[in-house]
Amino acid sequence: MQAQTQTISTETDAAKLAQLESELDPEMRFRRIPHGTTILVGGLLLALSAFHYYTAGFGLLREVTHRGVHLAFVLGLIFLVFAARKSDGEKLHASTLLRPGGVPIYDWVCAVAVAAASLYVPWIFEDLAFRVGNPTTLDVIMGTIAIVLMIERSRLS
Numbered sequence: 496m497q498a499q500t501q502t503i504s505t506e507t508d509a510a511k512l513a514q515l516e517s518e519l520d521p522e523m524r525f526r527r528i529p530h531g532t533t534i535l536v537g538g539l540l541l542a543l544s545a546f547h548y549y550t551a552g553f554g555l556l557r558e559v560t561h562r563g564v565h566l567a568f569v570l571g572l573i574f575l576v577f578a579a580r581k582s583d584g585e586k587l588h589a590s591t592l593l594r595p596g597g598v599p600i601y602d603w604v605c606a607v608a609v610a611a612a613s614l615y616v617p618w619i620f621e622d623l624a625f626r627v628g629n630p631t632t633l634d635v636i637m638g639t640i641a642i643v644l645m646i647e648r649s650r651l652s
Contacts, residue, residue: 532596
C-alpha cells in the first residue's frame with residue numbers, strides 16, 4: 496500500500512513539475528525532431544564534450560581557437576534544437592526538401608552560417624592581428640553574421 500502511494504505521489508510530483516516548468520519557463524521550446532536528426536545532434540554534443548575534455552586535460556589551444564570552436568558548436572546546435580516559434584517546435588515534422596531532418600531549411604542555413612562566422616576569427620587570427628583597425632569586407636560580413644544570428648537566438652519570442 497505504501498509503495499503504491501509513493502508511486503502515485505511521484506507521478507503527481509512529476510506532473511506538477513511539468514506544469515510549473517511550462518508556466519514559469521515558457522522560453523524553453525525544445526524542438527521535436529526525428530530520430531536521424533536526434534542522432535546528429537547527439538553526435539555533435541558528444542564531439543563538443545570530447546573537445547572540452549581534451550582541451551581541459553592536455554590539448555592546450557590558443558584561447559581564440561577554443562572560443563571559436565565552442566561558439567561554433569553551441570550556436571549551431573541552438574539553431575537545430577530550439578524552434579524560433581512555439582508552434583514550430585510543438586509537433587514532429589517529417590523530413591522534406593524544405594525541412595531536412597524535420598528542421599526548417601532556414602535554421603540549417605543559420606546554423607552553418609553562425610558556425611562559419613565563429614570559426615572565421617581563429618582561422619585568420621594571425622593576419623587579423625596585423626591589421627587591427629583595418630577590417631576587410633569579409634571581416635565585416637562575418638562579424639555581422641555572427642552578431643545578427645546571436646541576437647536572433649537570444650531574443651525572447
